[in-house]
Amino acid sequence: ETGVTQTPRHLVMGMTNKKSLKCEQHLGHNAMYWYKQSAKKPLELMFVYNFKEQTENNSVPSRFSPECPNSSHLFLHLHTLQPEDSALYLCASSQSPTEAFFGQGTRLTVV
Amino acid sequence: GENVEQHPSTLSVQEGDSAVIKCTYSDSASNYFPWYKQELGKRPQLIIDIRSNVGEKKDQRIAVTLNKTAKHFSLHITETQPEDSAVYFCAAVQGAQKLVFGQGTRLTINP
Numbered sequence: 700e701t702g703v704t705q706t707p708r709h710l711v712m713g714m715t716n717k718k719s720l721k722c723e724q725h726l727g728h729n730a731m732y733w734y735k736q737s738a739k740k741p742l743e744l745m746f747v748y749n750f751k752e753q754t755e756n757n758s759v760p761s762r763f764s765p766e767c768p769n770s771s772h773l774f775l776h777l778h779t780l781q782p783e784d785s786a787l788y789l790c791a792s793s794q795s796p797t798e799a800f801f802g803q804g805t806r807l808t809v810v
Numbered sequence: 811g812e813n814v815e816q817h818p819s820t821l822s823v824q825e826g827d828s829a830v831i832k833c834t835y836s837d838s839a840s841n842y843f844p845w846y847k848q849e850l851g852k853r854p855q856l857i858i859d860i861r862s863n864v865g866e867k868k869d870q871r872i873a874v875t876l877n878k879t880a881k882h883f884s885l886h887i888t889e890t891q892p893e894d895s896a897v898y899f900c901a902a903v904q905g906a907q908k909l910v911f912g913q914g915t916r917l918t919i920n921p
Contacts, residue, residue: 730907742854742899742911749907789853796842796903801853 702726705790705802712780713810720775720805722790728800730793731773733765736804737786748773780809812837812904816912824920829890831915833900834882842903843876843883846911849896857898858885887917895919 703724712718722731733745747755748767762784764776773790785808793799813836823829835843844859860867860874860883867874871890876883887894900912 732909734911741897741914744908744910747907747909755908791909793907793909796907796909798844798856798859799909801855803853 703790703792703800703802705788705805707805708803709806709808711808711810712777714780714782716780717776717778719777720788720790720807722773722775722792722802724771724792724800726792726794726800728792728794729770730799731767731770732791732793732799733773733775734789734791735786736789742789745775777807780807782809785809812840812902812908812910814900814902814910814912816900816915818915819913820916820918822918822920823890825890825892827890829887829894829917829919831885831898831900831917832882833884833902833912834880835902836881837902837904838878838881840902840904843874844901844903844909845874845885846899846901847896848899848914854899890919892919892921 706721731748735743744757745759746765751767762779766774787804789804790802791799816833841862846854847857848854858872858874860876871888873886895918897914897916899914903909
């Protein structure tokens with residue numbers, strides 16, 4: 700257990716659905732990240748938040764919408780996804796620039 | 811932005827031999843270089859890291875070297891064991907938060 704918790708662990712959604720991924724950390728870290736892990740791009744940075752402010756959007760399509768209401772919680776809102784968006788979505792946090800702790804990930808399947 | 815290249819993508823060594831994984835980075839402002847190990851079905855976990863003011867760091871069978879001039883860093887694993895089999899990721903931290911990973915190396919230790 701790393702102190703970073705992601706829910707749900709598995710998610711199957713249709714292309715017209717709207718769903719949200721949740722990440723929670725109580726490590727007192729100031730930075731939180733969303734990564735997409737797939738066979739094509741093993742650890743692709745999507746978004747970075749520092750003290751609740753988004754500091755990085757790595758050219759992610761608008762069908763992915765992050766939200767960071769406080770420094771302990773991070774969400775990824777999903778809508779009108781494509782089958783190629785199926786992947787493992789990993790959340791991480793760090794007291795940058797030091798070790799990043801990862802959650803267990805959400806395995807997303809878009810049908 | 812930062813770009814991290816990692817080689818090789820797959821590596822197979824005999825148990826007891828050494829393994830070396832190499833990475834290059836593009837942004838000279840990057841100042842922190844962690845290495846993560848991801849076992850099958852598990853989250854990435856930090857195994858060793860090095861900061862830009864240090865040239866080499868060792869922790870038991872694992873060592874990392876950094877050449878700031880050439881902008882490359884390497885992971886060395888000696889006396890490899892079957893439990894070393896995993897995917898290894900190098901990363902570079904640009905500025906305060908942006909943690910960018912290489913493409914990963916699948917290391918297989920053959921008994």
